[in-house]
Structure formats: C-alpha cells, structure tokens
Amino acid sequence: MVDEDARLMLAFKDGDTRAFDVLFERYTPRLLGFLFRMVRNRARAEELVQDVFIRLYNAADRYEARTRFSTYVFGIAHNLALNDLARAHRKREVALEPVDQDRWADPTPGPDARLEAVRTQEALERAIGELPERQRAALLLRTQEGLGYAEIAESLDTSVSSVKSLLHRAREALLGKLGDLTT
Amino acid sequence: MTRERDGIRDLTGELGSYLDGELPGDARERIEASASADPALREQLDQLRRLDAALAELSPPEPSPGFETRFRARLAAERERRARPAWRRLLDRLELSHLLWGAGGLAAASAALLLAQRPPTDAAFAPERPALDLAIAAEAEPEAWELLREEDLELLEVLEILEDWDGTAEI
Numbered sequence: 001m002v003d004e005d006a007r008l009m010l011a012f013k014d015g016d017t018r019a020f021d022v023l024f025e026r027y028t029p030r031l032l033g034f035l036f037r038m039v040r041n042r043a044r045a046e047e048l049v050q051d052v053f054i055r056l057y058n059a060a061d062r063y064e065a066r067t068r069f070s071t072y073v074f075g076i077a078h079n080l081a082l083n084d085l086a087r088a089h090r091k092r093e094v095a096l097e098p099v100d101q102d103r104w105a106d107p108t109p110g111p112d113a114r115l116e117a118v119r120t121q122e123a124l125e126r127a128i129g130e131l132p133e134r135q136r137a138a139l140l141l142r143t144q145e146g147l148g149y150a151e152i153a154e155s156l157d158t159s160v161s162s163v164k165s166l167l168h169r170a171r172e173a174l175l176g177k178l179g180d181l182t183t
Numbered sequence: 184m185t186r187e188r189d190g191i192r193d194l195t196g197e198l199g200s201y202l203d204g205e206l207p208g209d210a211r212e213r214i215e216a217s218a219s220a221d222p223a224l225r226e227q228l229d230q231l232r233r234l235d236a237a238l239a240e241l242s243p244p245e246p247s248p249g250f251e252t253r254f255r256a257r258l259a260a261e262r263e264r265r266a267r268p269a270w271r272r273l274l275d276r277l278e279l280s281h282l283l284w285g286a287g288g289l290a291a292a293s294a295a296l297l298l299a300q301r302p303p304t305d306a307a308f309a310p311e312r313p314a315l316d317l318a319i320a321a322e323a324e325p326e327a328w329e330l331l332r333e334e335d336l337e338l339l340e341v342l343e344i345l346e347d348w349d350g351t352a353e354i
Contacts, residue, residue, distance in 0.1 A: 028251075029243045029246075033241070033242070033243030033244065036243070043247075049246075050253070050257055053258070054258065054261055121241060124237055124238065128238075143235055143238035148205070164199075164200055168199050175230055
C-alpha cells in the first residue's frame with residue numbers, strides 16, 4: 001500500500017517537478033518542528049530542512065516506496081540531526097535557543113488562558129529539549145507525527161521494543177518535570 | 184498490598200503503549216479493567232493523556248523570511264552541480280586546502296627527483312652520497328649485490344621507481 005506522499009515522490013522520480021513542490025510545502029513545517037526541537041537552533045534547523053530536501057532531490061532516481069513516506073523522510077531528518085548535534089558537540093557550540101513566545105502560533109482566546117498556554121508550552125519545550133536525543137526523537141515522531149512504533153523503529157534504525165522503552169522513559173521524564181503543569 | 188502495587192507498577196510501563204494503540208486486545212482489556220478498579224492507575228492514565236495532548240498541540244516555528252527563496256537558490260545550484268561531469272564534481276568536492284597540500288606534495292616529490300638525478304659536481308662530496316653509491320654498486324659485479332643489506336636494497340628500489348616516474352602514475 002503506497003501512501004499519497006510516496007506516490008508524489010514516485011511522480012517526482014518520473015519527472016513531475018510539481019510533485020516535489022507539493023512535498024516541500026507539506027513537509028517543511030513538519031520537518032522544521034522536528035528538527036528545531038532536535039537541534040534547538042532555528043538557523044541550523046532550517047539548514048537541515050533544506051538538507052533533507054536536497055537529499056530527497058538527489059535520491060529520487062533510486063527511490064522505492066518500501067515504507068510510508070513520512071517514515072523515510074524523518075529517518076533522513078533524524079540522521080542529519082544526529083550528525084549536526086555531534087558536530088556541534090565537537091565544536092562545543094551547543095547553544096540552546098530560548099523559547100520565543102511570539103514564535104509559536106497561539107490560537108488560545110483570552111489573555112489569562114493565552115498566558116497559561118504559553119507558560120505550558122515554554123515549560124514543555126524546555127523539558128523536551130532536556131531529553132536525551134533518541135528519547136526526544138521517538139517522542140516527537142509519536143506525538144507530533146503520529147508514527148506507529150514500527151515506523152519510529154525504522155526511522156530511528158532500532159527495534160520496536162527499544163522504541164517502546166524510549167517512549168516510556170521520555171514520558172516519565174516529562175511527567176517528572178511537568179507534573180503540576182499537566183494536572 | 185505490596186504485590187498489588189508491584190502489579191500497578193508493571194502496568195505503568197504499558198500505559199503509554201495502551202494510549203498509543205500498540206497493545207493487543209487482551210493486554211488492553213487488562214489495563215482497562217485495572218484502571219476502572221484502581222483510581223491511582225486511572226490518574227496516571229489521565230496524566231499521560233494530558234501530556235500527550237499538550238505535546239500534540241505544540242506548533243512548529245514559522246520558517247524565517249526568505250527560507251523558500253534560499254532553498255530554491257540552493258536547489259538550482261544543486262541541479263547545476265549534478266549536470267556537471269563526474270570528474271568535475273569530484274574536483275568540486277575537494278577543498279582548496281587539499282589541493283594546496285597535493286600541490287605541495289607534488290612539488291616536494293619533483294624536487295627530490297631532480298636532486299636524485301643530478302650528477303655530483305664536486306668529487307669530494309661523492310662519497311657522502313650513499314644513494315648514488317648504492318646505484319653504482321647495483322650496476323657493478325653481480326657479487327656486489329650479495330654485500331648489500333636488505334635496507335640498502337629497499338633504498339635502491341625506491342631510487343629506481345623515482346627515476347622511472349614520469350609524474351603521472353601512482354607510486
């Protein structure tokens with residue numbers, strides 16, 4: 001069963017450049033959300049999003065729709081994020097960006113509710129940023145992208161039982177830090 | 184009571200999988216039955232639900248102005264790069280510093296070759312050139328080879344390679 005995005009990638013492989021544009025529009029916000037939360041730096045996250053699309057562009061000739069397209073794309077994004085983090089660690093320039101309140105779209109009505117929502121988001125973003133990289137990746141792929149355990153396992157190049165463990169530890173850690181915010 | 188608590192702790196590890204819809208039917212039923220009988224487990228389940236809801240609501244940052252334009256420019260450059268022949272792409276991948284090191288190495292090798300081929304201008308210095316002595320020894324009587332040590336033979340081999348090298352083939 002080939003999903004719609006995989007069909008677009010196959011169409012691009014056959015020369016339909018519009019299909020690539022559609023994938024770019026669809027996946028840019030999702031990849032940016034994932035990569036920003038992985039590397040905690042907007043400029044680097046944007047570079048990495050571009051890297052993902054350049055990889056897709058170059059790999060189109062060899063593309064085969066063996067998995068869901070999102071699994072494939074986020075696998076590339078995860079690898080690029082890990083490489084980037086390793087480079088940043090080597091250069092000792094891991095500067096986490098503070099969460100900018102205006103950056104996040106906020107549809108919450110009312111100033112009190114809005115402030116509370118922003119506080120929760122800030123605390124949540126900070127806590128996510130403090131998770132170990134693989135736990136963070138697994139959690140984001142599950143809760144933001146809705147990938148199943150088998151798909152996350154494929155994206156992170158690990159086993160389903162490892163994904164289950166990563167998610168369990170990530171949630172425990174977040175609840176430990178944000179217990180009062182989520183009650 | 185302790186056993187009961189341990190049982191709940193065991194189930195806690197499964198709650199995330201339950202919420203993610205990754206548990207088989209019998210395990211799901213076990214969680215649901217336990218949660219309906221145990222308020223603490225139910226509360227844990229609710230906490231996890233609230234956490235997942237908060238995570239799902241996180242919105243992505245907006246791309247900075249000009250993001251797409253920058254990407255289009257980069258893609259155009261990539262298209263152009265891919266249109267070049269393979270040898271050109273290989274050269275492009277080499278950094279300038281690598282090229283400079285390569286050029287430096289080539290210059291050093293050429294200088295060594297010239298020095299090795301240059302005849303001695305002063306006879307007084309000739310005995311102090313072991314490489315040339317060894318070369319002469321190699322052309323001497325066959326018995327002379329027997330007097331050469333192993334490292335001398337290796338040095339001779341290197342000299343021969345350098346003399347035959349035209350600067351294009353790999354050493």
